[in-house]
Amino acid sequence: MRTGTTHASFDVLSIVEAAYSLEGSQQQWTQRLLEVAERSVGQGLAGFACAFDANSTDGGVAFERGSAAVINQSTEMVHAIFDGLTQAAPGWLSNYLAGDGGVARCLITSEVDPRGKLNYRQRLARSGVHDGINIVSMDLDRRGLLLSLAIPAGPTIAPALRTDLVRAATHIQSALRLRARLAAESPDAASAPGALESGDALLTAEGKLLHAEGDAKLATARRALQTAVRDVTHARTALRDDAHRALGMWKGLVSAHWTLIDRFETDGERYVIARENVPQLNGLVALTPTERFVVAYAARGASTKEIAYTLGISATTVRVLLMRAARRYGVRSRKALLALGRRALEESESE
DSSP states (O other): OOSSOOGGGSOHHHHHHHHTOOOSOHHHHHHHHHHHHHHHHOOSSOEEEEEEEOOOTTSOOEEOGGGOEEESSOHHHHHHHHHHHHTSSTTHHHHHHHSSSOSEEEEEHHHHOTTOOOTHHHHHHTTTOOEEEEEEEEOTTSEEEEEEEEEOSSOOOOHHHHHHHHHHHHHHHHHHHHHHHHHHHSTTSSSOGGGGGOOSEEEETTOOEEEEOGGGGSHHHHHHHHHHHHHHHHHHTTTTTOHHHHHHHSOSSBTTTEEEEEEEOTTOOEEEEEEEOOOOOOSOTTSOHHHHHHHHHHHTTOOHHHHHHHHTSOHHHHHHHHHHHHHHHTOOSHHHHHHHHHHHHHHHHHO
C-alpha cells in the first residue's frame, strides 16, 4: 500500500463503479476491475483476479482460468499462482475462500498463510512482492471472485480501509450475480448489454421515478428506490473525496431486491435502472424470501451490520427478520437458528 497517504486518498468508490460497468466478456470485466483496483489502492507491484466456484463435492475450489486477469506480472507467474493455489493442502483453499468469515472479506495474505506454505509466494518475494491484499467476494451459491493486490512486507491496513474494501467486495458480489442473470437472459451475447436498457424501474440521477413495473410500483418500493438513487448520486459527487462516508450510503442492494445500474443516453444524459438482483438460494422454504437471505448470510458468517449493508436494509430489520425466522422454525436462539440454516444450505448444495 502507498505510504504517506490518508485513508481518503484511496479511491475505493471507483472499484464499485467499475464492478457495475457490466459490458464485455467475463475476462474483460475482470481485467477492468483489477486495473481500477490497482490504481485505487494498490502499489503498482502486481495484481491478480479470477472467478471461482467453491461447490465441489470434495471440498475443493475450481478457478475459472478463462476469467483470470493479471497486471504487472508475467504469464509464467500467473500459471505459478494458479498452480500454487490449486495444489495447496486439501481444505486450505476452501477454508480461505469460503470459510465462515462472511461472504465479502478483505484478507491479508500473511494473515491466512503465516507460515508461507503457498509455494508461489517465494517466487513473488524475489520481485519485491512479500504480501497481498485479497478482496474476496462469494455469493450464497458459493461462486465468487478473488482479487489480489501485491504489497510489500509489513504494511498495516487501516480498519476503515478494510471496511471499505469489504463493502466493495459486497458490490462486486452483487455485480457478478447480475452479470450471470443478464447472461442467462441473453445466452448468445458476451455480456448482454441490451439487457441494461430495461429493468423494474427507471429513474433520473436526481431520483425522480419515470417508470416502474412489478414490485417496484409499490409505494414503499418507489420511495426506497428514489432515496437510494439520491444517496448514490450524493455519494458519487458531494462525497467523492470521502470514500468511507460515500460507501456507507451506497448499499449492496435496495430493499433486498434491486441493484442500481447507470444508463447513459446518446446526449450524455444519465439515468438509473433498477434491476431485480436477489441472491439465488435453495432451502429454508418455510421462510419469506428476505428471511431466507438474512438467515443464509448469517449462517455464512456475516454480521448483522454486514447483512444490513449487503441487502440494503437496516440492522434493526435484520434482527427482526432473524427473530421471525426463529419463531417459524420453533427455535429460541440465534445459534440454533444458524445451525439449522447451515444444515439447510449444505443439503441444498448437495442436491
